[in-house]
Amino acid sequence: MKVLIITGDGVNCELETARAFKMAGAETQILHVSDLTEASLIHDFQALALPGGFSFGDELGSGKVFSLKIKNFLQDALFDFVAQGKPIIGICNGFQVLTKLGLLSKPGEIGLAHNEGGHFIDQWATLKVTDEDCIWLKGIKEMHLPIRHGEGRFISNGHTVRKALEYLDNPNGSDDSIAGVTDESGLVLGLMPHPEAAIKEALYPGGVVTGSLGLQIFKNAVNYCKERF
Amino acid sequence: MKKRIEILPKYPVNLRGLSSALPGFKGKIFKSSYYLIESETTPAWDALVEGVIDPSLQMLKGENFEFSALYPHENQPSFVLDVQFLPGVTDNSAKALEEALKLQGISAKCASGSLYYVLGECREEDVKNNLAPEVGNSLIQSISVHSGESFLKNDRFEKCELPGVKIHHDQKAYEVSLEGSLEELMALSKERCLALNENELQTIKAYYEKEEVQKRRLELGLPKWPTDVEIEVLAQTWSEHCKHKIFAATIDYPDSETGENSQIKGLYPSFIKKATKDIEAAGVDWLVSVFSDNAGIVRFDENVDLCIKVETHNSPSALDPYGGAITGILGVNRDIMGCGLGAKPIANTDVFCLGSTELPQLIDENLLPAGLMEPAKLLRGVHKGVEDGGNKSGIPTINGAMVFDQDYAGKPLVFCGTVGLMSATLPDGRAGDEKGAKVGDEIYVIGGAVGADGIHGATFSSMELNEDSPATAVQIGDPLTQKRVMDFLMEARDLGLYTCITDNGAGGIASSIGEMAELTGGAKIDLNTHPRKYPGLSPWEIMISESQERMTCAVDPKHSDAFSELAKKRGVSAFCMGHFSDSGFLEVFYKDERVALLEMEFLHDGVPTLELKAKSVKNQERQTWVTLPKRDCLNDAGNTLKHLLNRENIASKAPWVRQYDHEVQGATIGKPFGGSKGISPGDAGVIDLEAHGGSEGAMAAVGCGLAPRMSMVSARVMAKQSVDEAVRNIIATGVDPKKICLLDNFCWPDPVQSPTNTQGEEKLGQLVDTCSGLYDICTLYKTPLVSGKDSMKNDFRGKNRAGDPLVISIQPTLLVTSMGYGHQDQILRSVVEKEEVTLYHFGHKQLSFVASELAEMTSGVSLDQGVSPHDWDYALCKETYDHFSKVNKEGLIHAAHDISDGGLLCAVSEMVFDHNWGVELLGKSTYEDFLLTGFGEGPGQFILAIENHKTHEFERVASELKVPFEKVATINSSGKMVGEHINDLSVKELRTSWQRDWSL
Structure with missing residues (x-):
């Protein structure tokens, strides 16, 4: 079971994302987006992650230019990837990229705007899982994860989405308190909180875990893939 | 073809911070952005839509629009503020748009700007006086205020002009004659912003008058006197900022207690270096490199080495707090990237010393220094700079402090520090701390082009602030470029593609190449190979420009193709400027013309030793420029506690700190607010080293201590108290007391006596005492000093707002940063x-x-x-x-x-x-x-x-x-x-x- 983690151009959570998948029992490979010139490369992998960070410094809107770069040669391959039943996760900046690629909803329908508070926030948020059919969230009811973003306010523009995760006390003014959404298949998860920064007790504030460990998200995908591929 | 586009948010957010700048304002202020695009062909509208906006969040306009049609639920704008970068200032948004268009096959040159829409009633003078200074800094941006109605109807979409730098300096080197009197030489030093003193100018003059020097220069077709390139390189290299002349000076110091007259041959060797050597001799065996490299390197762990460095960026932050702080943090990150054969930054720490934000309320506003930013604005600016610098680079800010005192109102102190992770051994077997430039290695500069920005940073910071301080010393950082450089370097290092590396900081390539050339004994470069942001720069400007994000590498010619190819693939600019030699000279060409021939020995060791006098001071009454009112609440302990907790120095900094990402890289186990609810403050930042490849359960903690107010009581105690606090901080997190190293960062009021600086000898006395106290406490605690830095002219000499002369000197300040090692089983919160x-x-x-x-x-x-x-x-x-x-x-x-x-x-x-x-x-x-x-x-x-x-x-x-x-x-x-x-x-x-x- 091998996971592809895409990095480059300002993405910065690739190492801890790889660490989380490894801890969950997967093999991982981190590839620079410029090295992904052959779309077929991604089919050697059973799962794919777009980690957090500040691709292109968030200029022109978070995830905007990075999604353009991916779009050029990888977009179709990503849809194929999901069609083959393989899971994709986009965390924070990766979530922002996923919305722009149209992997969660039609392009232009949903987006992530500047936080209502007007600035970046780093704090831990309590989250409720609202869609356990998403393969990443099986068996998880509640989690405590860090959010670290300036543009995390979920905007639905009135479109119906599959809400996967919900904030207990909406810290950024998201529509319907949405912290994460999944696609129709339940294979693609986009979320603002960082489960890869909550993979062991010591990383939790005060060293106290409440709810499921963030690691469980990665374990779910690894187990799912191991059963199928 | 030129085109203007404006991007408007679908859901405008009220910028509360700005709204509160307008007295009595009840409306809303929101921001939109615009871009000016110049390309051969007009980009198709679809491509622009695709390229620049997210239609779920934004709207794109390329011609005049009806405001109320876009925002039917908002008031009409009463004013619109237009903010655009001045020509030549780093414009990160524009660069991103250029890349976005390129991805769609459109080659274009872009510029960006911001519009602030003010919705609701307010007075024009308030907008001009209160709001305009908040949305930009006129040193680097043009800010114009328009009435909403006229702006929305104007012809901005038709009249679209990109800003461009138009300078036409001769691309030649000129002789700088040192003929003439001492006064004339001093005038030259001042005019060129060289910051050279009389003795130094005379030393340079004497050198150029030497027969052998003249003969050599004549043979090579160089003028008798130095070229402008040479004098500028000498000035940068010999600046206080680079050479730490005061710490090397011979000091006469009569001790007031013993009456004995002692002579100190350099504070640095006598106290700082000596402390570490004595501690090492007493059995501390984990120091890897402490006196030679960009940062101190320690071996606490059997798997990984750690390096650490703290820098100050005071003068640039005083002029432009955002730019000063972001270039400060990115600059110290580069120190780490250039430490050994390259280290990976894993944590940042930031300390600000500022005037009280309450000053304008506490005292008569006329008493405030004229021409300086108010502390609250400085705080917002430096905070944002550190936020962007750290967050966008993916480096967690795990520790820091904010110290407020009225004596920082003339000059803020901005300390930026970084911890780096190194492998003891690289994949190809080389030691991670080895710097191995060889004769014949090619000199590569990577990261980007130079401009007139950041010229004279090193010499400028060696002078006091006044109203004529050069605006070219102000810059903005580009975290994306630097992140790319960092990722590229880590890859190139592990592939063994370079033999030596250092950062470009103060003095630009003059310093980086000059320093690396010491390893081989010379270098030969052509300045024309260095890319420029715009035409018209003189050779000397290219040589000493401090344009950001650049690193210098030595590359074995057999690897230069691989090095260049990888750089290209990673979107990093890399170019070869020449090679290292053993000629004994730094030889500089511009095209075919020789523009500088600097003898390595003279360049690095020729600076004359300063001779200074110090005077002992103790138990002084506080001499300060203003007396703040005090409460009278001591009769009620409960009330006293409540008021104390509310003081700026004690109160929770959470609203500021939570805008820093302190957890990226997934290894922060001791957080700024460490309890399960995230409210109570932690004593120090703690990093899980195991996550970074350290041994099982290993952790490293970073803390800091400073006690500037103690300086007036006893500088010796001030030093000890600073160390004690820094050590105490990390002891409280559970580290091993035997594995603690320290860093010393001195920020001082001018300690050199002169007619305008009549207390110089006393300030120097305090410096001597501090160093002596530092030696005592470090050897007592067995905590070696592994790195340090000093900043010496932290004074404001100008006028107050009423026009009366005003001098504000900072309290002598020693920031001690501590880094300790321990096991996670023993972590405490x-x-x-x-x-x-x-x-x-x-x-x-x-x-x-x-x-x-x-x-x-x-x-x-x-x-x-x-x-x-x-x-x-x-x-x-x-x-x-x-x-x-x-x-x-x-x-x-x-x-x-x-x-x-x-x-x-x-x-x-x-x-x-x-x-x-x-x-x-x-x-x-x-x-x-x-x-x-x-x-x-x-x-x-x-x-x-x-x-x-x-x-x-x-x-x-x-x-x-x-x-x-x-x-x-x-x-x-x-x-x-x-x-x-x-x-x-x-x-x-x-x-x-x-x-x-x-x-x-």
């Missing part, structure tokens, strides 16, 4: 998480009100009470730390917090804020003694929280160790603090006071 807990005072009670927060806040404080700081015994503190560690290893400590600003009661309060516990204070004493115990400050003390079922064992172990301890409180669920002299104080109310409203 500073929060009481359980009710069944007893609080103990731990350590020797050495307390005083001298230089305390209490004495600053309220009148009626007795400075004679307690133990005088002159008598504080730090050997007792050292014992306490060793015992602390032993008690902790027994697993007896539930939580620990050091007693620092505000004293014991502030510390106890902070420990219980997470859960709003009740606190029953124990013990009986007189009111005076209670005040001293509760609010006194001193070294080496902690509050320990011990679970009730372990108190017996704790007391037994502590008694055996003979370390003083005293039960001070029990915890309960009442939410009240009660005691003999405190009556039913609501902890929630205390917390509210501590969670100060910072909305500045």
